[in-house]
Amino acid sequence: MTSGTWRVLALPPLDIALLRALVDPLGGAAELTVPETRDAAGLHAALADADVVIGDFTGALALDEAAVAAAPKLAFVQMPQVGVDGVDLKALTEAGVPVANTAGANARAVAEWAVGATFALCRQLAWADRRVRAGDWPQNEVLARGTREIHALRIGIVGYGAIGVRAAELFTALGADVAYWTRTPREQAVAAYLPLDELVAASDVIVLAVPLTADTAGLFDAARIARMKPRALLVNVARGGLVDEDALAAALDSGALGGAALDVFAAEPAPADSPLRRHDNVLLSPHVAGATAEAQSSIIGKVIDNVAAAVRGEPVSGVVNGLDPVIRRR
Template sequence: MAHGPWRILALPPLDAAIFRPMFADLAAEVSVPETRDREGLHAALAEAELIIGDFTGALALDADAVAAAPRLAFVQMPQVGVDSCDLAALTAAKVPVANTAGANARAVAEWAVAAAFALCRHLIWGDRRMRAGSWSQSELLGRGTREIHTQRVGILGYGAIGAEAARMFESLGCTVSYWSRRRRPDVSPAYLDLDELVGWSDILVVALPRTPETVGLLGPERLALMPQGAFLVNVARGGIAPDQAVFEALDSGRLAGAALDVFEPEPLASDHPLRSHENVLLSPHVAGATGQAQLNILSQVAANIAAAVNGAPVINVVNDVAPRIHRRLPDGSLAE
């Protein structure tokens, strides 16, 4: 039975004309919501079959959105994180959700290493003093500059990003250990229990996905386990290390510095005390934003959408749904 072209709904804040060349060779039509709000999203969902998720999180696919999309067959997120998707609702609807695992792993890992260098040598602090007219050689040295190879680096989460960061830190001569929810017997860094890793790490790199189990994982009590004067580098998601807990650990001196690319909520409030703390390197959630990474993401998105349209299995499915995509009728039943 012929069903016409597949209907692709692109939710990122980009014009549909940007997406159409990506799928010009497919039997598919691309549209975007008329308005970037709940009403516009729900109106567009009525006919959507394949969705490219919104990397900003503004157009979240919550349970109500899933219910408004009876023909939905597949969701492709253009990023690693899927926290803007209600995975339980999508799984119950038998809709596979895929991410772009590994596409920006190198970019994010490089940011983590660069941030660790900046913290060890107090580069941001020194730059601020120079711009203010100072020449603070002895004062900067007195802050405790360190060579990175002397630091014990803990990697919290050992997915594609964590593994790449571990490889880079090891190549610099650092002793590296890790913790993840699934132990990896075939990797070189030593595995430590969570609290042991936190208490061991001179530099703790957070590279975990945000899930109900990881929200608040690095709260005040666990941050207090870190060695006095340790550094925190967060390239994961906001809320895993709550902003207020990180600020308090900095203010107490438990943390000598932090490099933060993620916050909760985003953007970070203009009057948040983290913005004025001199021992913080702040970044607007761009650790993975390189030209190479963006091309990798677009390539994975295009390949998975093409696989869905052509009847091939999609890759990087993160929920427990079979990876072969089937069209649906307006009542939600499978098309023949």
């Protein structure tokens, strides 16, 4: 390795050939490294010489305060996803390390999952599938459980970033009445803005598409879940930490809520004894709402472009912690 070669540490648990493709376009300007072991010791050892880190989308190799302290040369962190809850933004910002995400790269995929999950809940698709596979033919039972058409529903979207905007567009195209909440209302939006608790109380379907932060953790606690309309549906494509899962399970058990579709959980995988795993009115998904071929191609393209920009001294895009987008080696 020459003195001018950038060391790019890739943390995602992917095939090494795929990871090398992230730096191959740079030729000898960058060298790919991976941790020898997927634990804190392996991570810290690998960070010692890293100039650039491509974060772990699973969260298993988190860039916490201790990891940041173990990375004296670190100049840039690129997350291969929208969420940045797998890094300590405060520690990285204090260390002067810009952090970028791939905002918008999988927005369409996640928004389509939210719409598809709403369809599945409204028409009892997963429940009916399980019954038919078991040998039943529950035509009358499906209707008795309650079936609805999306155009007749009020959709409330919590969070109006790229995913929220796309979801609003798709639900609106289906004829639904769509409203949204975000901390800063948008001047131009296809949906109407409502204060959060008013949105919760008025919506037949709540779609969570807001980032997980210190301010939004537990946003849907027992009190807010209790404000939801009777038999309302909750669709979470954001982060599990937004929702009190025990309160959600209790609301489903009591019949206060009509169902939930969850692509994310507070702990992933969801614990084997989680009541949500066994609930007939819950659609479960293993954090794959954004996992389409199109979205993955877009994410990889954004990661490659940003790593290349960092190495070439050009501004990177998507910096989320307010630091200079021109990356400088240490």
